[in-house]
Amino acid sequence: MCLGIPGELVEFVQEHEDLAVVDVSGVRRRVNVGLLADEGLRPGDWVLVHVGFALSKISEREAQAVFDYLQGLGQPYADELDALRGSDIG
Amino acid sequence: MRFVDEYRDAGRARALAGRIAESCRPGRRYTFMEVCGGHTHTIYKHGLEDHLPSEVNLVHGPGCPVCVIPMGRVDDAIHIARRPDVIMTSFGDMMRVPGGSGSFLDAKAAGADIRMVYSPLDALKIARANPDRRVVFMAIGFETTAPSTAMTVLRAAAEDLGNFSVFCNHVMIIPAIKAILDSPDLRLDGFIGPGHVSAVIGCRPYEFIARDYRKPLVVAGFEPLDILTSVHMLLGQLAEGRCEVENQYTRVVPWDGNRIALSAMGQVMRLRPHFEWRGLGFIAHSALAMADDYAAFDAERVFDLPGLRVADPKSCQCGEVLKGVLKPWECKVFGTACTPETPIGTCMVSSEGACAAYYNFGRFSREQISAAAREPREASRP
Secondary structure: OOOOEEEEEEEEOOOOOOEEEEEEOOEEEEEEOHHHHHHOOOOOOEEEEEOOEEEEEEOHHHHHHHHHHHHHHOHHHHHHHHHHHOOOOO | OOOOHHHHOHHHHHHHHHHHHHHOOOOOOEEEEEEEHHHHHHHHHOOHHHHOOOOEEEEEEEEOOOOOOOHHHHHHHHHHHOOOOEEEEEOHHHOOOOEOOEOHHHHHHOOOOEEEOOOHHHHHHHHHHOOOOEEEEEEEEOOOOHHHHHHHHHHHHHHOOOOEEEEEEEEOHHHHHHHHHHOOOOOOOEEEEOOHHHHHHOOHHHHHHHHHHOOOEEEOOOOHHHHHHHHHHHHHHHHOOOOOEEEOOOOOOOOOOOHHHHHHHHHHEEEOOEEEEOOOEEEEOOEEEEOHHHHHHEHHHHOOOOOOOOOOOOOOOHHHHHOOOOOHHHOOOEOOOEOOOOOOOHHHOOOOOHHHHHHHOOOOOHHHHHHHHHOHHHHHOO
């Protein structure tokens, strides 16, 4: 729950201005990007996702570092990714 | 070179450790609190204390949201969940947290409809799909997750979704830090400030710590080198006679935080006059409830709750651990009666709890425990 997981913004969801599809280690899920409306997000940008909401825009460099950090955590990250896989935000 | 190397490089860590040692005044002890459970996790996982000179003592703070949920609130949530018309939804982290009469997992095994969700928006989807049931989201967390709850409630209100409500247990980090600063139990020299919470609240709310309490605070990232760098920054401030708020984690944390997140929280939630924290007791203005305009989405008003206060088990010393007064291995039941499989206290439940982090990374040994037994207070009260 406390983990921020990095995702790459793939595309915005047309029928909902606050939703976008992000790719987290190959898992593609819709997340809410409404908290970053000031950031002028575009596909290809990286964001840190907390419980289905993109909370921070980050660089690709930072995304890779966070990703590596999370993999090092082991089970807590596996659990978070499992939870993300089960997510179906509409 | 891989990106991550610059945050992990052993040579850089050694060089930084050398600079940290040079920054210490001989004979002086420095006690810094890392407020966030994520930092605690990194410190134990990478054995950072081994890189620090004996002058520097890191103590662990209350920044693990699962750890600070009082037992009475778990019981209230289970009371709601047992209703046949209710679907309770919760982050997975919450499932094993013990209340006075069991956990969510126990209640689920006994027939309550409790479902794990990744996001409050998943709970909203369950509410849409089950119009004949009342769907409650067990909202926990600091300012990292509170905006998500607020945005979800705004969405529910926009859709006029009448069968969705939130059992709001969001807590705030600043009153907890203030309670620790006002506590006579611990003398601190500075703080390693939380990373993701600060992405929401920014750095300004910490300024009173430097101004009124004369303690430096450095907002830090979660990599080992982030934490070592932050320790070096704290020592640098003390050596120069400065007490300021500094931001080591500019990669993620803007100085002013996230405007939209703060605005959503301000719209949907209000400050509670007081709230009980497990182990820490009641702290004034330390938690959020649903605002009156959103009463229809407030599980505390939608349902009748017992609202009973339940005392923590006598053998549990989570309160002392959460305040940084005790190290995990100094607790009477650590690793014996209390383990991640059979936790007595919350610090052993969450992977970010200090006790679970310490237990899982196997850094406790008989030597350390006997050393602790010889000088327990010296380790925590310099």
